[in-house]
Amino acid sequence: MSNRILLFFMVGSWLQFPTGSVYLERDQSLKIPEGWYHVGRVATNESITLTFALRQQHVDKLENLVEQVSDPWSPLYGHYLSLAEVSNLIRPSLESVVKVRMWLEKHGVQDCDTVQSEDFLQCQTQASTAERLLPGTQFHRYAKGEQRVIRSSSPYSLNSEVAPHIDFVGGVHRFPKQRKLLNREKAEFHLGVTPSVLRERYNLSKSDIGSHPNNSQACAQFLEQYFHPSDLSEFMHLFGGSFEHRSVVDHVIGQQGGGRAGLEASLDVEYIMSTGANISTSVFSNPGRHESQEPFLDWMLLLSNTSKIPWVHTISYGDDEDSLSTAYMQRINVEFMKAASRGLTILFASGDDGAGCREIAKDKDTFRPSFPASSPYVTTVGGTSFKNPFQVTYEVTDYISGGGFSNSFAMPQYQANAVSQYLQLVKLPPESYFNRSGRAYPDVAALSDNYWVVTNMIPIPWVSGTSASTPVFGGVIALINDYRLQKGLSPLGFLNPALYSLKGTGLYDVTDGCHLSCIDDIVLGQGFCAAPGWDPVSGWGTPNFPELLKALLH
DSSP: OOOOEEEEEEOSOOEEOTTSEEEOOTTSOOOOOTTOEEEEEOOTTOEEEEEEEBOOSOHHHHHHHHHHHHOTTSTTTTOOOOHHHHHHHHOOOHHHHHHHHHHHHHTTOOOEEEOTTSSEEEEEEEHHHHHHHSTTOOEEEEEETTEEEEEESSOOEEETTTGGGBOEEETSSOOOOOOOOEEOOOSSOOOOBOHHHHHHHTTOOTTOOOOOTTOOEEEEEETTOOOOHHHHHHHHHHHOTTSOOOOSOSEEEEOOOOSSOOHHHHHHHHHHHHHSTTOOEEEEEEOOOSTTOOHHHHHHHHHHTOSSOOSEEEEOOOEEGGGSOHHHHHHHHHHHHHHHHTTOEEEEEOOSSTTOOEEEETTEEEOOOEETTTOTTSEEEEEEEESSTTSSOOEEEOTTOOOEEEEEEEOOGGGHHHHHHHHHHSOOOOGGGSOTTEEEEOOEEEEOSSEEEEETTEEEEEEESHHHHHHHHHHHHHHHHHHHHHTTOOOOOSOHHHHHHHTTTTEEOOOSOEEEOOOSTTTTTEEEEOOSSOBTTTBTOEEOHHHHHHHHOO
């Protein structure tokens, strides 16, 4: 077992306390998640990697730039920045860099590496030093099955001189959360979802495959979830015979482990590569082997420091908004803005808990939004099922499809009209259950029910979840990018402004069904319901490829 600890320091919001220390992330949940148990205190000499994200400059300018390069009606649409240009825009001030480095050196921390944008700083030290750097922390080891993490269950503070230059410290409180795919074993016969079924439903022809040499797509795998090349090859042999495709991942960024393949990782790779067929594909591998790592933050670091990077990324990862600090979510949101300014399309699964549910008082519930699905700077993908399980026919909502309204982010302007129409059109749950002025999600959807997946050389049926719909929609966007690149146009980049301007053009509207929520005497387990146009269960609907291509090929 590794004895390394990885902490992430990021910059921004802070609260001053009279002791002379500044406590960060006071709204971060300190609750030990269900299933984890305490093992013991860590040794003082354990090796630690601290990752500091320094306070960025000109975030307001970055936000404005993202709006311009993502708006189809803007003269700057598609004029994306390079990594160097983004770095020059948001690079921390010299004061921030000097103060943080002097503070570290004062504690004997000198073995540090930086990134191109200089807003992250990675340093090596020991556990005892980490606790001196972060007064209030006491690092303990926790376990869940075979997984081990090191976290502090007490809040932390920073020296008041350095605190204004730091947003938050990762690897201190947040436990890794992994979405589990559903396996809906059916007693009756079911058609099942395969690449040929998806291509038939979404009108992808045999010729709808990638061909441009500069096109690319990617997915991410977390927490010792790995795909196996042999599984991918077998999947394409079984299910890819009707269209030209690739059977090999071109690039694995990060550590690719051995052992048994993970169902989640297998699903992601097999369906982004069979939908976005014949397109160069990368896999970002973030195993979280070091006990204090936050694999999602590892992925963000790679994204923020790689100059040549795939245009489309699909991620099946999420956490409850109320379990995360505001500072953390705000900073991650800026990282998504950085990606958008570079022309990247980031798609997240909306989750498999419907509207979610949280008990906020005795006999009082509220819906529970998920992050990063609720970020205004990602495209969130919900889930659907076939109305008739025996036919490739029209879709209804999948009752697990995550969706709702953020309690942390305001509704972005690009979706205000669409959401307003929905709120006026349908019968809604009581307003005490959701924030009607929050960022609403999902944005789109795809089939999420009863997929065939090959993992450990075994074809497995009945795999379900928005972890399936997300790589499918990502592959569709990668194909549209291919056609755009062939015409000399830019990739689509941050999709939502263009998507909402289409008002449903190129998408099959899903109008039938509701998703689940709190099982109480008021909402009786029902969340929101689908409706004509946008809705918080299926977004704008599922792709009709020829029409969506036509609408976005300009």
